Amino acid sequence: MLYGCDYLNESQLPQIHTKLAIALGIVILAVMLLPILAISQSTGTIEPGFAGALGAMRQAEMAGATPSEIAALVALLNKALELNGEALKLTAPGDANRRTQLISEVDQILITVQSQAHDLTTIASHRSSTNKALTYVLGIVAAFVGTILFGFSVSFYRAYRIKRTFQMRITRK
Amino acid sequence: MSFLSSQNRRTLITVFITLLIVCEMLAYVATTPRPQEQFFQLYVLGAHHMAADYYPNNNTDISIGEAVAWYLGVVDNMGSVQLVSVRVKIGNQTIKPPDDQNATESPAPLVAEYMRVLQDNETWETPFVWTITDAVSTGGSTHLLTLQFNNETYQLQDRTASGGHNFRLIFELWTLQPDTDTFQFGWVASGEHRVAWLQVWFNMTSPRLA
Numbered sequence: 001m002l003y004g005c006d007y008l009n010e011s012q013l014p015q016i017h018t019k020l021a022i023a024l025g026i027v028i029l030a031v032m033l034l035p036i037l038a039i040s041q042s043t044g045t046i047e048p049g050f051a052g053a054l055g056a057m058r059q060a061e062m063a064g065a066t067p068s069e070i071a072a073l074v075a076l077l078n079k080a081l082e083l084n085g086e087a088l089k090l091t092a093p094g095d096a097n098r099r100t101q102l103i104s105e106v107d108q109i110l111i112t113v114q115s116q117a118h119d120l121t122t123i124a125s126h127r128s129s130t131n132k133a134l135t136y137v138l139g140i141v142a143a144f145v146g147t148i149l150f151g152f153s154v155s156f157y158r159a160y161r162i163k164r165t166f167q168m169r170i171t172r173k
Numbered sequence: 174m175s176f177l178s179s180q181n182r183r184t185l186i187t188v189f190i191t192l193l194i195v196c197e198m199l200a201y202v203a204t205t206p207r208p209q210e211q212f213f214q215l216y217v218l219g220a221h222h223m224a225a226d227y228y229p230n231n232n233t234d235i236s237i238g239e240a241v242a243w244y245l246g247v248v249d250n251m252g253s254v255q256l257v258s259v260r261v262k263i264g265n266q267t268i269k270p271p272d273d274q275n276a277t278e279s280p281a282p283l284v285a286e287y288m289r290v291l292q293d294n295e296t297w298e299t300p301f302v303w304t305i306t307d308a309v310s311t312g313g314s315t316h317l318l319t320l321q322f323n324n325e326t327y328q329l330q331d332r333t334a335s336g337g338h339n340f341r342l343i344f345e346l347w348t349l350q351p352d353t354d355t356f357q358f359g360w361v362a363s364g365e366h367r368v369a370w371l372q373v374w375f376n377m378t379s380p381r382l383a
Contacts, residue, residue: 055351139196147189
């Protein structure tokens with residue numbers, strides 16, 4: 001600890017520098033993150049499960065799910081958005097039951113989407129790796145076939161040249 | 174076979190390795206997704222589905238009860254599925270528009286929000302018919318009180334313009350970030366924060382008197 005006008009000894013200086021560096025780092029980080037934090041807003045108006053469902057769908061996409069496979073999930077998610085919007089409009093106390101029912105339907109759809117997206121990720125991932133392996137194997141096969149064709153071509157060309165040589169005639173000029 | 178002499182065998186091996194490299198490179202190119210530019214498009218079209226005829230009779234002065242028909246569209250070119258939200262705000266001449274440089278939203282009050290999940294390369298277009306259903310004039314200023322978007326009525330607070338001139342509808346594109354579960358104004362692509370927004374100006378010079 002430092003009191004009043006005590007002087008710092010050499011062993012205390014590096015500690016102060018480290019603390020200053022950490023504090024400076026936090027300030028810089030806060031300043032850098034400020035624009036990002038300022039423009040982010042809580043989802044408030046939609047159920048929290050939407051983010052999870054969207055994340056799962058993106059994973060399925062990255063795993064190689066086809067647009068038609070994703071389209072089915074997108075349709076479900078849009079249906080959930082529609083129901084979520086309907087639920088938000090029901091603000092009267094008498095609509096509480098209907099609102100709860102709609103929200104539970106939304107949650108159910110989100111669970112379905114997430115589960116189907118996970119299944120799709122597994123299937124698409126397996127399919128993608130199989131396709132990739134097959135493509136590389138095809139490359140090896142193509143190289144092998146190409147080499148055999150090259151060998152035969154060279155062999156035939158040589159036989160042709162030998163035949164032509166023996167067919168030559170020597171004529172006096 | 175005379176062809177399989179040691180020299181020929183070496184030639185064949187060289188050819189095979191060369192072909193193998195070429196074929197595997199082709200296989201790599203075929204199986205690796207190409208990076209694409211990630212962006213959204215946000216647009217508003219006029220009544221005839223063109224970037225024209227935004228106002229009835231080409232008159233920017235909108236009367237109470239006059240329906241203005243537009244088409245609002247978003248195109249997802251992000252290379253992935255996205256949950257987008259188009260936020261409609263109402264501003265006047267003095268309120269700040271969104272800031273492209275700092276990627277910050279307009280402080281204008283939010284009136285309505287439209288959400289949609291979009292696939293890569295999908296276009297979502299929806300009719301956007303709006304009407305000023307109530308406006309009042311006090312002290313030389315026009316106050317917009319209620320607006321209708323697609324037959325839904327929205328109450329407005331403190332939307333005033335001097336003489337009823339230079340009101341504007343501001344459309345901002347927001348995206349849901351699944352990792353943080355928050356909506357973000359614009360999107361991040363290649364480490365860069367980008368935004369898309371539009372504004373359409375109009376006047377309301379024939380309000381009812383208070």
